[in-house]
Amino acid sequence: MRRQFIFGLILTLWSAGTLSGQxxxxxxxxEVGLNxxxxxxxxxxxxxxxxxxxxxxxxxxxxxxxxxxxxAVFYSQQGATDKGGGVKVTFKVDxxxxxxxxxxxxxxxxxTRIRPYAYIAPALAINLGCKVRGEASGQSAEVDxxxxxxxxxxxxxxxxxxxxxxxxxxxxxxxxxLRYQLGLTSIDDSGNDQDVKNRVFAIVAGYRxxxxx
Numbered sequence: 500m501r502r503q504f505i506f507g508l509i510l511t512l513w514s515a516g517t518l519s520g521q522x523x524x525x526x527x528x529x530e531v532g533l534n535x536x537x538x539x540x541x542x543x544x545x546x547x548x549x550x551x552x553x554x555x556x557x558x559x560x561x562x563x564x565x566x567x568x569x570x571a572v573f574y575s576q577q578g579a580t581d582k583g584g585g586v587k588v589t590f591k592v593d594x595x596x597x598x599x600x601x602x603x604x605x606x607x608x609x610x611t612r613i614r615p616y617a618y619i620a621p622a623l624a625i626n627l628g629c630k631v632r633g634e635a636s637g638q639s640a641e642v643d644x645x646x647x648x649x650x651x652x653x654x655x656x657x658x659x660x661x662x663x664x665x666x667x668x669x670x671x672x673x674x675x676x677l678r679y680q681l682g683l684t685s686i687d688d689s690g691n692d693q694d695v696k697n698r699v700f701a702i703v704a705g706y707r708x709x710x711x712x
Contacts, residue, residue, distance in 0.1 A: 523561040530555065530705030532678065536577040538590070540685060540694035543579075549589060551576030553701055559602070569600040569618065574627075575680075577697055589632040590644070592655050592686070592697075598622035598663045614669040622680070624659040624697075656688040659697060667703070674705040 531554040538546045555573020562568065578590040604616035629644035631653075644653045660683050667676020682697030 526559040526561065526707055528557050528559065528674075528705055528707040530557065530571075530573070530674070530703050532701040532703035534576055534699050534701050536579065536697070536699045538579040538695055539682075539698040540696045542687075542693040543695055545581065546579035547582060549576070549578045549580050549591065551578070551591075553596075553703070555596070557600075557705075559707070565603055565605050567600075567602045567604070569602050569620075571598050571600060571620075572596070575624070575699070577699055586633060586635040589634075590653075591628075591630045591632060592644070593627045593629075594624040594659065595627055596622055596624045596680075600663070600665070604669060612671050615667070616669055616674070616676070617666040618664075620663040620665070622661045622663050624661065626655050626657050626659065626686075629653070629655040654688040655686045656684075659686050660684050661697060665703070669707075672707045674703075674707070676703050676705075677701070678703050 531552075534549070534551045534553045536549045536551060553573055553575040555571060557569050557571035559567045559569045573596050575594045575596045576591065577594060578592045580590070581588045598620035599622075600618040600620040602616060602618040604614045606612075606614045630641050631644055631646075631649060632639060632641040642648055644655060662681050662683060663678055664681070665676055665678040667674055678699075678701040680697060680699035680701070685692075685694050685696055687693040687695045
């Protein structure tokens with residue numbers, strides 16, 4: 500499954516570059532977002548949200564008036580929190596996300612400058628680091644997820660695979676939207692076969708530098 504996923508991403512990126520020469524010029528943009536991240540799966544019980552940052556850039560290959568292929572690269576802070584017994588524990592796992600979005604947008608009848616959009620994107624995520632932070636009574640400490648002090652700890656896989664679903668409004672060069680990131684595989688690499696998957700809801704704002712207004 501992992502090889503097929505990576506091959507599919509490479510093939511999509513190659514197709515986008517090939518087709519762009521037959522369509523409009525590529526457009527570039529940047530986006531930032533607020534992640535509301537948590538963890539799901541059959542071995543996760545009662546995880547709370549980690550509020551964190553996401554941001555990066557994209558290149559858009561228009562394939563006509565309404566459809567585009569949009570590879571993106573961005574930094575995404577994910578994980579979850581757990582509160583109990585006067586202690587707040589934050590599980591922090593951060594990724595370099597590489598989604599390839601299949602994007603549809605159409606102008607409103609009342610305004611050609613306002614375009615609702617939606618996309619679906621297979622996504623590859625590279626693990627940049629995993630930390631556990633504990634806070635209690637005004638004091639805090641942070642260690643790596645696999646630190647022996649945690650009693651064996653937790654090891655996160657180097658690569659995660661998922662699907663991103665997004666929707667929002669594009670107003671001239673600006674965008675404001677919502678994104679849901681659904682992890683498809685368990686991120687646990689501790690050898691315990693735990694079912695632990697990323698779940699992220701994000702509020703995202705962006706700006707496009709090229710193309711028509």
